[in-house]
Amino acid sequence: MNRRVMDLWVGVFVVIGFAAVLFLALKVSNFSASSFATTYEITAKFDNIGGLKARGPVKSAGVVVGRVAEIRFDPQTYEANVVLKIDSQYQFPNDTFASILTSGLLGEQYIGLDAGGDERMIPAGGTIAKTQSAIVLEKLISQFLFNKASEGKKDAGAQ
């Protein structure tokens, strides 16, 4: 086996191998610059996080601006503390609303941020004061049934 030819083929092999990695990184997955961009952390407290998972997206106006870093249970307040990592280029006002929303009808849950009008921004390590917990399906259904039942009673009572 001629040495030069062998070297050439090994070179080709390594090059196309790395090209494949690049292909996977850029065309196939969402490897964008912001995956490794600088971030800062803020905390939000919820009564119920529903199906929110770590590494779930944090969106504002539908655009991904960060990720859920950690979900902790606070044994003092019996609330869920969710730590969010927000991309450093985005700042949010103090009165921002954080709610847990569902993607589509039955999709994954994410945190949606509704920016308020305050001039002061939430600092790194700060907390979001206004939060809305996730909508738990069972509670919704039992609420609906309860309403339906009390309506029926009212009708029956009125008659």
Next chain:
Amino acid sequence: MRLIERFFSVIGANTIDRVWRLGFAARFFLAMLSHSGETFRRPRLLLRELYASGVLSLIIILVSGLFVGLVLGLQGYDTLQRYGSSEALGILVALSLVRELGPVVAALLFASRAGSSMTAEVGLMKATEQLAAMDMMAVNPLARIMAPRFWGGVLSMPLLATLFTAAGIFGGWLIGVIFIGVDEGAFWAQMQANVSFRDDVFNGIIKSAVFGVAVSLIAVFEGFDAVPTAEGVSRAITRTVVTSALAILALDFVLTSFMFRGL
């Protein structure tokens, strides 16, 4: 009663033998690692092995990857379109390949093609006393023959697995978008939105690297440990392929449960 006794004693002896062999293999692995310096000081050795395990496996990897992708596309579309989710074909093909099929199938193919060839080479060198002759000429065969083959395999494997995955995605695209007519934009867009580099692609590469170490080690060890006859070498080759396959699948389970636990 005597039969049951014999049954257990055979199993016991077999197990002890296997455990001993495992220990022997572990010592071999450590010895080979400590003699790996030469492999990297003489790039020519490594280059030859990259050619033998990597370049010569390209065709089977690319063609198989393409076919797996084609089949994924077909089967995937058939099932998804029943629930009106044919636009998710890109996600299906990409995630299946990147997370599982790419590393695992490529490793199995690698074991059959490159692994068996490594075992054959080393085993035959043992049977024809070439390893002993080299040892008597004060050149350590571990450093000269086995370590380069091991490292050649370890370095080739992730590249081959990635190429397999890329070929597969191409195959899925070919069937889905070109032949069946799934929307091209949706195919790529949904795929990109749902395949994470860190969680999926990177983990897949780690898997293939682990498989590479396992298969290369098994292949070189079986050759080193082969009975130095023609029959012994052929049995060693068979052992390489079988043991590699089992190791790959077992490691796949272990790695998957670590990597994809939280998602």
Next chain:
Amino acid sequence: MIELQGIHKTDEILRLMTIPYVEINGLDFAYGDRQILSGIDMQLPKGKLTAIMGGSGCGKTTLLRLIGGQIKPDRGSLKVAGHEVSRFNERELYDMRRRMGMLFQFGALFTDLSVYDNIAFPLREHTRLPESAIRDLVLLKLEAVGLRGAAQLMPAELSGGMARRVALARSVALDPELILFDEPFTGLDPISLSIIATLIRRLTDALGATSVMVTHDVHESLAVVDYVYFMAGGRMVGSGTPAELRVSTDPYVYQFVHAQPDGPVHFHYPADNLDEQLLAGAA
């Protein structure tokens, strides 16, 4: 003509005459339960060609591997140039092997290298000579064995005798002080046999090397060696110069030298009484 039986008298004379390059005392080696060698005493004088002879399974190849350091003895001492081989670490062992050459039974040439590269191998590994110097050395070694024209052939293209000669050239590539030959005459035609025997003699003399040959070819070896050690069943049973052995009346030596089918080395593999076995079958 002195009638010499056993090892001891010859040893004393040898010791007075020459300095032993390899000295073996009370060597024992067992593989699992099988005792392969027991109480071996041997002296290989410097610059002489010695043969170790014996029937199949007498342990002579094991002895050769012990000398080369491929295996370690259980008991006894094995000294090469005054150093105890069994106590060598890897580096010391490799240092010794650089001054040693070994010819394997079927050559053991590297099948992926050409004849030229096979002989150049030890030169490239252990010296820093430039390619031009290596080229000269390789061609000279090939010339010594008569195969300079075959330099570019691959081992697969060589006949048995030619492969053996190339292996011989490779074993003396670094001008070793000690050369080991493992059954160098096996499977060769009469012409090649004679060529190899002559080459072994010539190279030993030219290099002043200490050569040890393991063989059971009586005719060719007695013609070229200086001294012979005889083994049977893992023990040394006789020794002497070729002339002495040809006229020895020691039963082992006699049976071997005169190629007799039966004697101390039995024809029959141990078995029960024939009549009893036949009768048992019939009953």
